[in-house]
Amino acid sequence: MDNWVTAVFVYIVVWWVVLFAVLPWGVRTPDEPEPGMASSAPVEPRILRKFMITSVVALLVWLVIFGVERSGIISFREMARHMY
Numbered sequence: 001m002d003n004w005v006t007a008v009f010v011y012i013v014v015w016w017v018v019l020f021a022v023l024p025w026g027v028r029t030p031d032e033p034e035p036g037m038a039s040s041a042p043v044e045p046r047i048l049r050k051f052m053i054t055s056v057v058a059l060l061v062w063l064v065i066f067g068v069e070r071s072g073i074i075s076f077r078e079m080a081r082h083m084y
Contacts, residue, residue, distance in 0.1 A: 014062050015054060
């Protein structure tokens with residue numbers, strides 16, 4: 001990642017992927033939903049907690065990606081050159 005814009009973009013993409021993996025954690029549906037409420041709606045979504053977990057896990061994944069790219073094990077620029 002040569003500049004900060006690329007680093008931020010990669011973090012945002014990783015964050016969204018991790019969010020969709022974290023969202024189903026601990027979801028419980030109500031035994032008797034209220035009228036007009038979807039039966040699959042979670043009792044306590046705990047979305048702020050899931051956002052925090054997502055941010056930490058995404059940072060760890062991003063650090064691994066950053067380290068691998070910086071070490072030269074994988075060169076995304078070289079991979080892009082071979083694509084065309």
